[in-house]
Amino acid sequence: MNEETYRRPSAGQHPPNRFDAYKSTPGRSPGKPAVVLPHSLSEITGPLLQAERLDGLENDLTRQRMAEPLGERIIVHGRVLDEDGRAVPNALVEIWQCNAAGRYHHPGDQHDAPLDPNFYGGGRTRADAEGGYRFVTIKPGAYPWKNHHNAWRPAHIHFSLFGPAFATRLITQMYFPNDPLLGFDPIYKSVPEGARERLQAAFDMESTQPEWALAYRFDIVLRGRNATPME
């Protein structure tokens, strides 16, 4: 066989599984090292979800209900790339987030902040041939989360990507630039310095729409392929 494989992440790019300041991790993290698996078809293939039917409003979270949600309308866009800068075309991009008041449309969220009947908070889109994607949404609020005294999550949008293979699966969170809460957030800070900054979107004046919405750019980089073939 002569299939390509995917490069292993070097140290310092992802968080450790256990990060004690994030108090849910000690009870939910493996104590033994992961067994390194050579890549076979099971790892270099993965769900592309090309048959998934997306309706036209799934990438506009402000137009999914009867009226527009409250909050600051924003554009969030970027490209899905691999480590070599190559586009990951047609990638399914899924996002979810809380509303402008910091409350998720989810039965598990009991934060004392109002639900917005016009904001659901889930979106999907498919990247184009160049890996480009674009969502319209509202800026999510910060919210308290009881991890420690006076713990607040910085505003964030959850992102889910599959990439081309089981090996490239990624779930992450996008933050807003220079949010003062980032320095106090153990989930953001679980990622080593030098890599965590990639989770901040860039304010993108060029892509704002005058009289309508500010824009943020968030490029997502997935694992690249190895140059050498499998044995």
Added chain:
Amino acid sequence: MSRGLTPSQTVGPFYWGTLVKTCHAELAPPGVAGERIALALSLHDVEGAIVPDGVLEIWQANSHGRYNHPDDRRNLPLDEGFEGFGRAGTDARGVARFATVRPGRVPWPAGGLQAAHINVSVFARGVLNRLATRLYFDGDAALADDPVLNLVEPARRGTLIARRSGDGVWHLPIHLGGPKETVFFDV
């Protein structure tokens, strides 16, 4: 040009099912070839307590051993309507259920075939990185020669092997840590 990877973050407690539409607990519509199977994957923390807010995903070949993916270029049949991907949240009992077909065997790069298996991704609040594991089938004669199981110390291989209960459902407990810790793979 090398770009830094986007780091992983936890899925958090407020995820799909309510927020995102892409859930596929039933993978095989009528007409898909193969033996119909039901899976019940339970998720447990280091103390053995159930994890009711996890998300499990599965990825598998069809009954012919073919992945529905352009990098699987072998001349084997694809089944209309069968992608091989499933996603389900764990319920109040910590269980995610899938209905699918038993996968066929797929090759190993160094030669030979792997035992039939399903690739599993685990996400949950408190889980900062996707945890990858596999589900094999108890009683499969091919287990003894499986090249991946043979990478695992013998005492831990059982954590990857689903067992069939009286109701016909294949059960696999996944332990995030603790004495029964599941074998996770660096894929």
